[in-house]
Amino acid sequence: MRSLRRTSLEVVAILVALVVFVVPFLFMFLTASKDENESSDLSFSLPTHWRILDNIKDVFTARDGILLVAFKNSTILTVASVTIIVVLCSMVGYVIQRRPGRVANIANVLVVSGLIIPPAVVPTIWVLQQLHIFKTLPGLILVEVAFQMAFAVLLFRAFVAAIPRELDEAAMIDGCTGLSLFFRVIFPLLRPVTITVILTTSVFIFSDFVNPLYFLPGDENATVQLTLFNFLSQFSTQYNLLFMNIVLVTIPPLVLFIFFNRKIVAGMTSGAVKG
Amino acid sequence: MVIRSRPEEATPVGPRGNAGAGRSTRRPGRTRSDAQNLRARTYSYWFYAPAGLVYGLIFVVPTVIAFYYSLTRWTLFDSQFIGLDNFRQFFSEQSLVSGLKNTLIYAVVTSGLKVVLGMVFAVLLTGPIRSRGFLRSVVFFPVLVSTVAVGITFSMLLQPDTGLVAVVLSKVGITSPDWLGNPSTALLSVALVDVWKGVGLATLIYIAGILAIPKDYYEAVDVDGGGAWTKFRNVTLPLARPATFTVILLSLIGGLRSFDLIWTMTGGGPGFSSDVIASVIYKQYQAGFFGLATAGNVVLFVLVSLIVFPLFRYFNSREVES
Numbered sequence: 001m002r003s004l005r006r007t008s009l010e011v012v013a014i015l016v017a018l019v020v021f022v023v024p025f026l027f028m029f030l031t032a033s034k035d036e037n038e039s040s041d042l043s044f045s046l047p048t049h050w051r052i053l054d055n056i057k058d059v060f061t062a063r064d065g066i067l068l069v070a071f072k073n074s075t076i077l078t079v080a081s082v083t084i085i086v087v088l089c090s091m092v093g094y095v096i097q098r099r100p101g102r103v104a105n106i107a108n109v110l111v112v113s114g115l116i117i118p119p120a121v122v123p124t125i126w127v128l129q130q131l132h133i134f135k136t137l138p139g140l141i142l143v144e145v146a147f148q149m150a151f152a153v154l155l156f157r158a159f160v161a162a163i164p165r166e167l168d169e170a171a172m173i174d175g176c177t178g179l180s181l182f183f184r185v186i187f188p189l190l191r192p193v194t195i196t197v198i199l200t201t202s203v204f205i206f207s208d209f210v211n212p213l214y215f216l217p218g219d220e221n222a223t224v225q226l227t228l229f230n231f232l233s234q235f236s237t238q239y240n241l242l243f244m245n246i247v248l249v250t251i252p253p254l255v256l257f258i259f260f261n262r263k264i265v266a267g268m269t270s271g272a273v274k275g
Numbered sequence: 276m277v278i279r280s281r282p283e284e285a286t287p288v289g290p291r292g293n294a295g296a297g298r299s300t301r302r303p304g305r306t307r308s309d310a311q312n313l314r315a316r317t318y319s320y321w322f323y324a325p326a327g328l329v330y331g332l333i334f335v336v337p338t339v340i341a342f343y344y345s346l347t348r349w350t351l352f353d354s355q356f357i358g359l360d361n362f363r364q365f366f367s368e369q370s371l372v373s374g375l376k377n378t379l380i381y382a383v384v385t386s387g388l389k390v391v392l393g394m395v396f397a398v399l400l401t402g403p404i405r406s407r408g409f410l411r412s413v414v415f416f417p418v419l420v421s422t423v424a425v426g427i428t429f430s431m432l433l434q435p436d437t438g439l440v441a442v443v444l445s446k447v448g449i450t451s452p453d454w455l456g457n458p459s460t461a462l463l464s465v466a467l468v469d470v471w472k473g474v475g476l477a478t479l480i481y482i483a484g485i486l487a488i489p490k491d492y493y494e495a496v497d498v499d500g501g502g503a504w505t506k507f508r509n510v511t512l513p514l515a516r517p518a519t520f521t522v523i524l525l526s527l528i529g530g531l532r533s534f535d536l537i538w539t540m541t542g543g544g545p546g547f548s549s550d551v552i553a554s555v556i557y558k559q560y561q562a563g564f565f566g567l568a569t570a571g572n573v574v575l576f577v578l579v580s581l582i583v584f585p586l587f588r589y590f591n592s593r594e595v596e597s
Contacts, residue, residue: 010404020471021413024428027439031431042431044439088326099318107323110330116583118532119334120341120572121556122565126351127337146333149326168317177316207421209535214560228423229539239431246424253419261412 028250032243039240055244062241066219067248070227076137077223078206081144082198085152088145089197090190093156094182098168111157114150121214128215140216144205152197159193160186199260203253224249338576345573349566361570370547371555371571378551378578381466381537382530388470389526390519393477398511400478401485411482415475422472426539429468430455455541458548465540465549469533477522484518485511520590524583531579552578 023044031039032055034047060067096104096111124143125134133139163186171177171185187194209225216223222230228249231242345361347354365371400411417425432439433454441451454464492510501509534553537543543550543558550558552575559568 006403010406013399013404013410014406017410017413021417023439024425024432025416027432028424028428042434042437042439044442084329088329091322092326095318095320095322099314103320103323110335112587114330114334116528116579116587117338118553118572118575118579120337120569120576122349122351122560122569122572123337123341123344124333126340126344127332129351131332142329142333146329149330149334153326172313172317177313178319181317182322203419207419207423209421209423209539213557225421225423228421228427232427232539242427246427250420250424253421254416257412257416257419 028243028246031239032247034240036238036240039243040237042239051240052244055240056248059241059244059248066222067224067227067245069220070222070224073137073221074206074224077141077144077212078202080141081148081205082202084141084145085148085201086194086197089149089152090156090187090194091182092149092153094160094186096153097157097160098165111150111153114147115154119147125214135216135218135221137216137221140212143211143215144208147211148201148204152201155193155197156190159190163189195260199256203256206252341569341572341576344566345570347566349569350563351565354566357566361567362574364567365570365574370550373547374550374552374555375574375578377462377549378531378553378575381462381469381533381551382527382582384463384466385469385473385530385533386523386526388467389474389477390522392470392474393481393522394515394519396474396478397481397485397515398507401482411478414478417472418475418479420472422535423539425468425472426536429471430540433464456545458545461541461545462549465537468540469530469536472536473526473529477526480521480525481515481518484515484521488514517594520594524587524590527586528579528583531582532575 027044030044030047031042033050033052035049035051038047092107096107128134128139128143131139133142167185167189168181171181176185207225208223209229212223212226213229216226219230228242228245231245344354346358347356348360349355396414400407400414404410433441435441435451435453435456438451440454444451452460455461488510492514493506496506496510499505532553533551534557537549537551537554538557541549543554552571556568556571556575559565559571
């Protein structure tokens, strides 16, 4: 009796989860596979003709292949920002944890502020203009790095605490100090948390819409999220292409998720909850 | 994330006592200042420099100068000091004041629902259920999908008459409201979509918190003959408190600052019914009122600080006690 109740509860849970969390994705995919006419009524039905490949071709050639440019920009943006974040933040996380004192306290305050305080957008644009990097990819890269820093430092700091100091001391006795100690001994040990930082920040930066909207406006250097948003106004009748665009933009994080699911979760939980 | 700056004892680093003894190559009798030197070289403050430069330039400087420019009429090239006029305008225009109110409603609704639903899902998904792995993935996946994609998809699903939600509701005889087109439901509809997208992260944090609870506590309840409800009420709920703090803080910060979902789903409309401070800032920026937009930023800054920093301190002190 008990087990029967449990099984039926489980079936209900699965059904609800399917309806609530899977149907929207199914809707995306089905609409993306239809032709223009069929997609226009936005109904939840199977397409009479599957046009997946044609739609992919159409969406990439639409508006002089802006989606290709956008994919290129988003890839550069994500890879560059994440690389810089990993290198800079692991260094900060290390020293902040290893050398407590007044300087570390100030750094800690800055990290917490960075998590909480909303960035002041227009003054940031002003600063970028003074540096002559407003509306450029390097400018946006610096913005993403600065805004994601606090979270990454936090994860690194928590992880460094788990690396015994004896290791540093042993390296010091061998005459290894400073940067070489860090990059040759400590940084390789940070691998698990580095993977977590890479995955979470790359998903975030690739999906970011607000910062490109403010700091990289204009069509010629759009990111994928901006093209998606612009598609909404430009192709308001070609829902099949709009949704094919959505599907294509959703694939990279999906792939990351499928391959690294366990690692994301493990790293997040070790860094996030235990603090 | 629940962050604690840990005031650890400043343990002297470097060779302790006789670590170097017996090595004839080493200079005997290290002094304290030698050890300090070594420590300074090993954990050099220069490690902060590159990150500090980027962070200072792109985050700290704009935050500080925002306070000045919020008091000016500003074209980015040229500014004119006008005192508190921007703030006066901000608080006298009905559309901007409702943005403030909407921000609070949005933040409270989304974080409240994320706490409750996240807890429920996490309890179910740490229980003896066979499809656990599958369900965890399914609940977490929306977290990874871009907000714009989610926004567009749900604007289509929530269309009146033709949208999937309306079609399903009409099958069971309910006339669905115009979710996003009706001023009284627009903000809440977006908030619900926000919960749909973000509840996976809350669930994940709760799962981690619940799995960290030692099994002995549950066994003790078993011995006392308590049921599932007693276990939840007396063990899970109090011991998952750090996770609750994390979820509340994260979703409040996100909710108060939220912009992208609202902008893609309603653009702040209809009218100003779903405008939040962040969308007001964007509108003023687009219209070229840079000083006013910056004033909006300062208002948001103050609002977030007033709500989140005290909570943060409170949670941290509670956690040290427990």
